[in-house]
Amino acid sequence: MEVFPKVLVLGPPTCYETLQHIYSHKFNFINPNSSDLSLHQFIISNHPPSIRAILCSASFTLTADFLRLFPSLGLVVTTSAGTDHIDLNECRRRQINVAGAGGLLSEDVADKAVALLIDTMRKISAADRYVRTRNHGGEWDFPLGYKLSGKRVGIVGLGSIGMEVAKRLESFGCIILYHSRHQRSSVSYPFYSSIVDLATNSNALVICCALNEQTKHIINSEVLLALGKEGFIVNVGRGGLIDENQLVKCLIEGEIGGAGLDVFENEPHVPQELLALDNVVLSPHCAAFTSESVMSLCELVGGNLESFFSNMPIITPLMLD
Template sequence: MKHRILQIGPITAPADERLARDYDIAPLWKQPDRAAFLAEHGPAFEGIAVHVRDACGADILNALPHARVIVNFGVGYDKIDVETARRLGMQISNTPRVLDGCVADLAMGLAIDVARGLSTTDRFVRAGGWKTGQRPLMTRVHGKNMGLLGFGGIGQAVARRAAGFDMAVRYHARRPVEGSAHEHEPSLAELARWADFLVVACPGGPATRHLVNAEVMEALGPRGILVNIARGSVVDEAALVRALQEGRLGGAGLDVFEHEPDVPPALLEMDQVVALSHIAGFTRESRADMEQLVCDNLDAYFRTGQVLTPV
């Protein structure tokens, strides 16, 4: 008999097809009364499959007394109630590393775009502005200081790319990374004061909420550029808007926002802001790798009792 798995929401067509082929899948998002469904069928489930966008809270976890594994499609797992899951003896996996390169590519792209005005110049040319004038001087990227908030797989991938631009790199994390050639800065504000670019590459969740606050933006300064490819919750969005409007921050390249898909209208009105739709991992290659890994994690758990990439 196939193992019974609760799938909280759709993942991708290939992942959904493989899960449905190999497991007895129950699609929670299709149930008209989720609470009633969980109350009736919860004890039958042995595991959970969840997309990073969907919440997996205590209401779901407590209704599944025999589930012992959660496989998460995504790197971030801030929408999973980790404390409750661990109290109930559940293993949690995510899909790390397979996204590192693509997310780091986009971080560098945002840094270059904001500094050199690529998006705004594209709009300028399309509107016919080049026929009557030229864009103002912008800022170079090579040779500048790159500060990284978070120095896991993605942060380290950004650092490698920054080295190709002859940039100096320092990072702020909970503790120094052993063996790293880059300097660890214990103070985030001091890192921002040193940096020309500050890239947010840390996990989301309560522990990092609004870590990038008004003080940090003030330290980054009127020529500093903030790049966020992590989670919108890490940046105090209201403080960001004020800092940009008042010229206390030079610019921002944002792939994530506090209340996605809602973006503050004020940010969209500013030429020094590049706003994307949370696409850092949206490449064909990384998507296929994520689909493979989320299914491999579930397979490994039922084969060996351990997921491949525990959080």
């Protein structure tokens, strides 16, 4: 009987069911969610030294202590663009390969970012609720929204996602500004080294940078107040990029115009105060996922696993050096 290499599945990722269906003849996917055992018992029962690869979603945190349970681990594959849920220092120390989604999800995330911005500024979801719940009869008195064209939009993080957002917003006639770790010589958009200055000069901010020690709460009360009462913010990065308590306070007190949020600081918890606000559009951390992207992601994950177990270079390595 052929023995397939073990892949520990944690999360599990959104694409897991499809991936399992396509690749179950090549890999032995072991999923703790399919067992009544505790996670620790499940891992022990599956002989940790025999597990050489882990597949995880952004919802599962791979700490150094957890990674040390697997002495033969050689590959971590994550289905997210971000890697803040993985202890990269431990992976670097042990020379564990890390494979991410690369730029595969950038277009879908950018589409969602623009959709959230339009929805929030033009009050589309709020208008839908208004029509569905109001008592019919009488004149409509729905409040005005804001036009998108011509607005100054500051992008925080001009990586692959940020560039796709910029490209889409340019077609709406928006003026693009940005903040990034480094100024990019290849683009002509005005660069701001200060987030506060970027917010001061923007009508809206789109947050799509990575979450790390340097960017945690990069959007704080000072930034939000600089954005102003008619300013809007969209976050398709990670919830921890924004000081969520300050965001809630500013929204309730009318210090900013509105927010479109696909991510939250303590997922899956969403602050109750946000649920009652008509100037907020909420989304369950799904910007990256469409029918098309899930299938492409399955092929990429499968390809990375095949390459690793065939002693070939993985397809989308994260450079840890």
